[in-house]
Amino acid sequence: MKELLIIAGIFLIISCEQKTKIDPTINPFLQEWSTPYQVPPFTAIKNEHYMPAFKKGMEENLAEIDLIVNNVETPTFSNTIEELERTGKLLSKVQRVFSNLSSSNTNPQLQELQLELSPMLSAHYDKIALNEDLFKRVDAVWNQRENLDLTKEQEKLLNDRHKQFVRSGALLNETEKKQITELNSKISQLSTEFGQNLLAETNGFELILNKSDLDGLSNDIISAASEAAFQKMNKVESETEKEKYKDKYVFTPHRSSMYPFLTESTRRDLREILYKSYIMRGDNNNETDNKKINAQIAKLRAERAKIMGYKTHAHFILEENMLKTPEEVYELLIQLWVPALERAKAEVADMQMVADNEGQNFKIAAWDWWQYSEKVRKEKYDLDESAIKPYMSLDNVIQGVFNTTNKLWGLNFKEIFDIDLYHPDARVWEVTDKDGSHLALFIGDYFTRSNKRGGAWMSSFKSQSNLDGSERPIVVNVCNFPAPVGDNPSLLSFENVVTLFHEFGHAMHGILTNVTYSSMAGTSGPRDFIELPSQLLEHWASEPEVLKSFAKHYETGESIPDELIEKILKASKFNQGFINTEYLAASLLDMDWHTISYTDPLKDSNEFEKVSLEKIGLIDEIAPRYRSTYFAHIFSGGYSSGYYSYVHAAVLDSDAFEAFKEAGDVFDPELSTKLRKTIYEKGATEEAMDLFVNFRGRKPIIAPLLKVRGLDGSSG
């Protein structure tokens, strides 16, 4: 019997499994989350839970709004503005999980839901934004704002709320309101059409090559192209179509397919074909042409701005930004444009020299840029990515960014292993402050996978607020770094390292935030400001002192050699003429499209673009980052008269980092604390320009950026 007891004992130990605290019979969104730190109970959430939770969330949200509107007491800051902050908790709970997972760990059902939900949600938010009785209460509070004895933060919240209603048309008369609704629906229809056309144009072109056309291409690129052909072959039905792809190699105008081809292929004729297919998208005079659509969108936006009382669409948009007027934006862009173009011309000359030395008999064209700039890079900068990578194992880089914030602000990170997330590659750390108090949870989801969207981003599962007790956030970084092969660690390129620091900068903005109202927390500031906290942190990644501390060889443990660091820093100035010129040309094009007057006749897209680019003297060897017929950021996304934001934030971060350089210590304690208090903690509780001035003591200047990008004439 003794043996039996022992065996029974062993079984007992084995079967002792952890019990989940979520009731599986109830939709997990509709119950309290008693999980540690209120992490969403990912393992309990299934596809079918979202829609009912969304519906319930919207219903609850409207009921809460009704309660505020029907309150018999006179409107006060607390019973109206503050109460609004408390609404929509369930909706936000499900929306945060859904929005995150449909990007980072999606599936066909979630994608379908996304299409279904998007119009439902915008109708829902419209209902609130256009609720006249609600606006009356907000307006009543706003009108007595002088006598309310509000804190600075409360005043900003009140102003923001009020402005939100006004910008949705609350002050317009009935006819105007109707016009705005019609314009909005027309614009949104055209935007969707623009995007769909572009998608069709991008997916519609393929360069199908034979084995004999692959000159210059490396094995990786060839096998990817062969795989692409194979997949296409599997997708088509008929035998003749299958024959078309059999044993062939396919390249497409997607950047991921086109850039490697343009860089490596020595077949100039094929480079030209692929490149032109890219820049002619939406400009092929077929049924998916975008030339009329973009011009119409621009015109309708101008009309809308006029009704809302603004001179142009750009004026309407910029009112919310750090740069307040088109004049300020143009001034910034032109200041950068001149040195960028000059540098680009020098780069063309460098490339022409390489081509001439090769005995080539052609003038460098746009489709030669990738190939010949790469040759210049090898010659001038001689930086071999594969020499850097062994020093950049993911774990070391994560430790590096943790240490950086530890030295800046005394933060500590402790990995938690017993919380189940949405994917086993997602990791979670508890972030604690100098004094040991809990600040946030940080989730890092770093490896690429087939059901994750491309690129890198920061988001959150829970926001910060001090309204009803202290709520600390759950912040996530998602990247697309290569997963490790076999037992080796994941090794990052230097570009990836910078991306990791960048996203972690956003995460810091979300983690250090310390505001009363969650709608103003963390990264909720204007578009031309929110890249400051992220881009700023990038600067530490290139500091030799910081690099040396974390970049250790994954096999030998040796620190990265000085000469390699030097090469990395030198190479960061490579091709900046091209990068800045194509970007600035697109930004200026964006501004031109959105400063047209409502009285202007409908523009001819190509003519308009030509005039716009000739005016600034863009050279033939470079096209704008996006031409008008495929500028989805501004015609189908939310960047209209906002594409300049990236470079504006770059001005801010270069100038802000210069403060540390001036102090002679990139971890200067006084400056670090100031940075935290004036920028990272503040969210959107003050005007962005004020935040910057509070830190820097003056308005931003562009000289530091020109130096960082090698546009100050120092490199050549």
Added chain:
Amino acid sequence: MFFTSFTANCHNPEDFVISEIERGQLNFENEQIAAEYGAALKRQRIRRLNAMPWLKKIYIFIKAGFEHIIPEGLDHILFVLGLFFSSLKFRSLLIQVTAFTLAHSITLALAAIGLVKLQLSVVEPLIFLSIVWVALENTLFKQTTKWRPLIVFSFGLLHGLGFAALLTEYGLPKDSFISLLLAFNIGVELGQLAVLVIAFILVRAILINSKNKNKLKIPASIAIGSVGLFWFIESLI
């Protein structure tokens, strides 16, 4: 949150069109997603293991080894039972089980280091065949041959490769490789021992009124052999 429809994302491809245009459509190949998930799971296990105190790690690997016999390793259970029924004499059983253990420990270690590598699709049918062989021998020969320990030893080598396939899936952290390999092996031995003890108790209970052990040996071996044969054929299809 009020009525700004979820703006807390930075760089979130809120405009999916843009991301799709720049990078192409997402491609949902179930097989690939499953493979990626499996690899991620292994990485997660290793991360979690690395963070555990030493004793807990050892416990986990003993447990994994044990579970690989009971309840997951029916094929190994059958093989051990095959050995058990070949001889109810303690001494002979001890020799066989020791030979088996020694052998599978050797291949498990070799495979874990990466010196030996065999496809599971090859190893598995052979393991099933070894069950059939032992059962056959039990049925046909009255006495086990003197080569028996050697045969059992070579079968043990095979079974070790089977354990190794699971262990690689499980992931062995580099820094505590040897101790965890040992722990896993101990778990396997404990599982094996548990099978034998249970079998011993049951057989004693059944045979309490009977003197003839062979009465049980032959039908049991035929049963074991048939299952093994069935698995073998199934694994080839």
